[in-house]
Amino acid sequence: MADTKKRIIESAIKIFNEDLSAPLQKVADNAEVTRRTLHRYFKDRNELVEVCKQAIESSCKKAMIAAIQSSDEPIIQLERMLYAGIDCGAKYSVFYKLHQSKDHKHTHQNKNCVDYDYIYNQFQGIIIELQKKGRVSPAMSPEWIQVLHSGIIESTVHARETTTKSFKEIKELAWTSYIKAIAT
Amino acid sequence: MADTKKRIIESAIKIFNEDLSAPLQKVADNAEVTRRTLHRYFKDRNELVEVCKQAIESSCKKAMIAAIQSSDEPIIQLERMLYAGIDCGAKYSVFYKLHQSKDHKHTHQNKNCVDYDYIYNQFQGIIIELQKKGRVSPAMSPEWIQVLHSGIIESTVHARETTTKSFKEIKELAWTSYIKAIAT
DNA sequence: ATTAAATGTCACACATTTGAGAAATATTTA
DNA sequence: TAAATATTTCTCAAATGTGTGACATTTAAT
Numbered sequence: 227m228a229d230t231k232k233r234i235i236e237s238a239i240k241i242f243n244e245d246l247s248a249p250l251q252k253v254a255d256n257a258e259v260t261r262r263t264l265h266r267y268f269k270d271r272n273e274l275v276e277v278c279k280q281a282i283e284s285s286c287k288k289a290m291i292a293a294i295q296s297s298d299e300p301i302i303q304l305e306r307m308l309y310a311g312i313d314c315g316a317k318y319s320v321f322y323k324l325h326q327s328k329d330h331k332h333t334h335q336n337k338n339c340v341d342y343d344y345i346y347n348q349f350q351g352i353i354i355e356l357q358k359k360g361r362v363s364p365a366m367s368p369e370w371i372q373v374l375h376s377g378i379i380e381s382t383v384h385a386r387e388t389t390t391k392s393f394k395e396i397k398e399l400a401w402t403s404y405i406k407a408i409a410t
Numbered sequence: 411m412a413d414t415k416k417r418i419i420e421s422a423i424k425i426f427n428e429d430l431s432a433p434l435q436k437v438a439d440n441a442e443v444t445r446r447t448l449h450r451y452f453k454d455r456n457e458l459v460e461v462c463k464q465a466i467e468s469s470c471k472k473a474m475i476a477a478i479q480s481s482d483e484p485i486i487q488l489e490r491m492l493y494a495g496i497d498c499g500a501k502y503s504v505f506y507k508l509h510q511s512k513d514h515k516h517t518h519q520n521k522n523c524v525d526y527d528y529i530y531n532q533f534q535g536i537i538i539e540l541q542k543k544g545r546v547s548p549a550m551s552p553e554w555i556q557v558l559h560s561g562i563i564e565s566t567v568h569a570r571e572t573t574t575k576s577f578k579e580i581k582e583l584a585w586t587s588y589i590k591a592i593a594t
Numbered sequence: 595a596t597t598a599a600a601t602g603t604c605a606c607a608c609a610t611t612t613g614a615g616a617a618a619t620a621t622t623t624a
Numbered sequence: 625t626a627a628a629t630a631t632t633t634c635t636c637a638a639a640t641g642t643g644t645g646a647c648a649t650t651t652a653a654t
Contacts, residue, residue, distance in 0.1 A: 230631085249610080382557075403554075454642080
């Protein structure tokens with residue numbers, strides 16, 4: 227089944243996110259599959275990690291682009307990008323770090339990077355426009371807002387795991403905090 | 411030298427923070443020591459991890475308590491707690507997660523937990539007082555502010571690694587964003 | 595310069611993880 | 625039901641990681 231492959235990838239993302247060197251057995255267990263089966267779908271650990279990265283990037287990108295295109299009001303776009311980020315968030319962290327650091331060479335040959343740049347530029351554009359409109363403080367650089375954005379997402383994901391509040395409530399708190407933080 | 415031990419711990423914290431199951435060889439390499447030497451200081455992997463946890467907790471706690479005691483103005487206390495958190499931040503993440511989840515039993519027998527509770531309560535107290543004074547929005551629960559606090563810290567640490575701004579600038583941006591986010 | 599302590603080198607036994615073959619079993623599809 | 629496909633089970637060899645002993649080398653202190 228193509229379903230098995232997907233399940234393995236999902237499991238791998240979950241497990242590796244907690245422990246990048248976790249034994250493949252754990253991934254297999256989580257996917258309720260034999261390690262042998264896992265190896266039929268993925269040549270080796272590297273390949274699996276690589277596929278996870280791509281899966282995440284691709285699904286996050288889609289969500290982000292959808293958020294951007296869902297409106298032409300920058301403030302709405304920003305809000306939806308935050309929510310999209312939160313929804314991807316649980317999967318995000320470790321692989322996100324991999325993208326930043328390590329061996330990753332950011333190049334325009336790389337399709338993923340092109341999309342990444344597209345989203346990054348859109349984000350910057352949204353912020354700059356909101357600054358022009360006087361809704362976002364000019365003291366906050368787009369770069370800072372970018373990392374703040376990620377930080378709020380991480381907080382939200384974390385809050386979801388630890389507090390008793392509903393996911394919806396937390397998301398609203400996140401957006402309120404975020405927009406107030408960067409407002410004029 | 412006692413210096414070696416410290417270097418190994420610092421390296422372990424750095425490496426394990428990226429990959430909790432990383433081979434000890436990596437830690438040794440990073441500390442510029444042989445694996446053999448590492449084993450002279452630490453019986454086994456477990457012991458090393460345990461020592462790392464304690465080292466972090468202890469140094470963070472000290473910084474936090476110092477921040478709290480450095481003033482009796484809650485707003486100043488909060489600001490200094492944020493800065494203290496940022497300074498600990500780089501070491502924080504993985505071990506922080508370990509504290510929350512896994513096998514950790516939160517108990518009052520445990521000295522660390524007592525201190526943790528103390529800090530947590532102080533933090534809550536500060537927030538509640540600021541809410542009474544009308545400086546912090548009552549819509550924001552102390553629990554949310556707690557995770558937001560961590561999120562801002564993570565952002566700041568992250569920003570430091572990626573942007574060109576000075577650390578001081580980033581810290582100020584962090585505090586400004588934070589206080590605006592939770593303000594009335 | 596001599597000693598003591600710290601670190602490195604090499605070698606080893608042992609455990610875990612990895613990747614794959616072969617045959618049995620289960621599941622899907624026609 | 626029969627054939628095709630996917631998965632499991634069992635097995636094994638290779639690779640990697642772990643902890644330690646014996647001895648050589650470096651470093652610091654007297």
